[in-house]
Amino acid sequence: MAFEGLKKKGIRLSLDAEEFIAKNSLPEEEIIALEKHFVNLEDVQEIVSRKREEKNKPEAEAPAPSSPRPLASEYEPELRVREDSDVTGKSRTEGGVEDFVSYFRNRYESLSALLKTYSGKYPEADLEGIAKLAGQKARIVVMVTEFRETKKGNMLLQVEDLTGQFKVVVSRRDEKVFEKAMNLVKDDVILIYGKIAPAFMIAEDLEWPDMRVGREKKDAERDLAAVYLSDLHFGSKEFLGEYFNRFLDWINLKGSGQELAGKVKYVFVAGDLVDGIGIYPNQEKDLEEPDVFKQYALFADFVEELPDYIKVVVSPGNHDAVRRAEPMPALSKEILGCDVTSVGSPSMFCAENQEHLIYHGTSADSWISSLPHLSYDHPEKVMVECLRRRHLSPSFGGNAVVPEKLDYMVIKREPDIVHFGHVHKNGYSNYRGSLIINSGTFQDITDFQKKQGHIPTPAKVPIYEFMGKKLRTLDFTR
Numbered sequence: 001m002a003f004e005g006l007k008k009k010g011i012r013l014s015l016d017a018e019e020f021i022a023k024n025s026l027p028e029e030e031i032i033a034l035e036k037h038f039v040n041l042e043d044v045q046e047i048v049s050r051k052r053e054e055k056n057k058p059e060a061e062a063p064a065p066s067s068p069r070p071l072a073s074e075y076e077p078e079l080r081v082r083e084d085s086d087v088t089g090k091s092r093t094e095g096g097v098e099d100f101v102s103y104f105r106n107r108y109e110s111l112s113a114l115l116k117t118y119s120g121k122y123p124e125a126d127l128e129g130i131a132k133l134a135g136q137k138a139r140i141v142v143m144v145t146e147f148r149e150t151k152k153g154n155m156l157l158q159v160e161d162l163t164g165q166f167k168v169v170v171s172r173r174d175e176k177v178f179e180k181a182m183n184l185v186k187d188d189v190i191l192i193y194g195k196i197a198p199a200f201m202i203a204e205d206l207e208w209p210d211m212r213v214g215r216e217k218k219d220a221e222r223d224l225a226a227v228y229l230s231d232l233h234f235g236s237k238e239f240l241g242e243y244f245n246r247f248l249d250w251i252n253l254k255g256s257g258q259e260l261a262g263k264v265k266y267v268f269v270a271g272d273l274v275d276g277i278g279i280y281p282n283q284e285k286d287l288e289e290p291d292v293f294k295q296y297a298l299f300a301d302f303v304e305e306l307p308d309y310i311k312v313v314v315s316p317g318n319h320d321a322v323r324r325a326e327p328m329p330a331l332s333k334e335i336l337g338c339d340v341t342s343v344g345s346p347s348m349f350c351a352e353n354q355e356h357l358i359y360h361g362t363s364a365d366s367w368i369s370s371l372p373h374l375s376y377d378h379p380e381k382v383m384v385e386c387l388r389r390r391h392l393s394p395s396f397g398g399n400a401v402v403p404e405k406l407d408y409m410v411i412k413r414e415p416d417i418v419h420f421g422h423v424h425k426n427g428y429s430n431y432r433g434s435l436i437i438n439s440g441t442f443q444d445i446t447d448f449q450k451k452q453g454h455i456p457t458p459a460k461v462p463i464y465e466f467m468g469k470k471l472r473t474l475d476f477t478r
């Protein structure tokens with residue numbers, strides 16, 4: 001008989017409650033649990049709605065697994081700025097004749113010291129009185145002040161050292177040395193081997209100071225990484241904010257590639273942080289933000305958005321708010337308005353046992369107009385020419401250089417990593433043990449570049465893992 005259990009307990013049901021219980025197959029125990037003598041429809045309906053609520057109640061959220069702390073946050077930065085490589089606070093030139101003499105003398109002495117370490121093939125001769133050595137073979141360390149092709153198609157060099165001047169002939173028939181001579185630029189300091197005739201030397205070979213092959217290098221001891229940036233051009237209408245935000249998300253460990261992003265301990269910026277103002281005629285029409293201080297505030301916002309364990313090093317470029325002529329002093333704290341290490345351009349610093357040379361690369365313009373095999377498509381080739389010369393901007397007057405008492409454009413230390421920007425095109429190479437990085441841009445193609453037929457490579461960010469010695473480029477356009 002129906003509801004026997006309830007009747008035994010003395011529980012009575014209303015007629016509609018009976019129907020509801022039967023229809024919903026409610027077990028008797030649940031009615032008994034109400035502890036009521038008379039159970040009506042409302043009571044049983046409540047049982048059903050309570051059960052439904054419990055069923056729909058979301059399960060208690062499991063505590064999110066605590067994401068592991070990024071590796072880079074476990075370490076303090078290891079950064080030593082090579083103060084002697086940086087003009088900041090040391091500019092004393094007044095641009096007088098004495099300054100020029102001192103500048104060129106310092107360049108000659110620095111580079112000739114490197115060249116004098118070359119093997120002693122032939123005795124070394126000074127240019128003073130060299131004509132007296134006619135008929136003999138000698139080597140000379142000289143600055144090339146002029147060069148031109150002769151009527152016979154040979155190359156005639158006008159050279160000088162600290163003692164005098166002389167002429168050197170490079171014969172077209174001697175293909176190997178002629179090809180090298182074709183690669184000379186004005187004011188190069190080189191070593192020449194040759195035979196002395198009374199009025200000139202006939203070159204047998206020539207060498208630039210160059211990088212030593214097989215030099216000893218230190219390995220990184222921590223599995224950290226650096227991001228190489230340049231040419232952000234904050235304030236420009238062409239600034240690629242969407243791609244830049246993707247980069248910011250990545251470095252803040254949002255999305256894929258978190259393991260690599262978590263290794264990033266350093267961000268190095270090789271100049272053109274902002275677009276500036278008055279850098280070229282009618283620049284105002286290309287600016288989203290015409291106030292240069294507000295442009296730097298945008299840069300400061302970017303630094304603020306980086307994880308706080310990342311060390312940022314910035315060096316200026318030709319769009320930044322420092323003197324245009326090189327060497328450029330560091331941007332001031334007041335202009336930057338954020339907590340970064342600010343160095344000059346060029347400058348050297350050591351991070352994770354790797355000697356870095358950071359330079360905006362403004363001299364690329366004069367390099368490219370001087371040597372036919374160079375172009376804006378391959379900035380890494382320009383960088384190789386700099387390393388070969390151990391000089392960042394040899395041709396005086398090619399681009400604006402201030403004649404400081406010391407020539408800061410000389411590459412005194414052999415860098416493990418060379419970082420340039422300026423041409424807005426990524427480029428990489430390895431030259432005699434130095435990793436070469438041109439870090440591209442976050443600015444879209446400008447009208448000027450369109451006219452020049454120059455195609456930049458925006459939003460492609462090089463990242464280098466120090467321990468694994470692995471360089472890769474992350475593309476934030478996708």
Ligand SMILES: [Fe+2]
Nearest residue numbers: 231272422424
């Ligand atoms: Fe730039």
Ligand SMILES: [Fe+2]
Nearest residue numbers: 272317318422
């Ligand atoms: Fe630039």
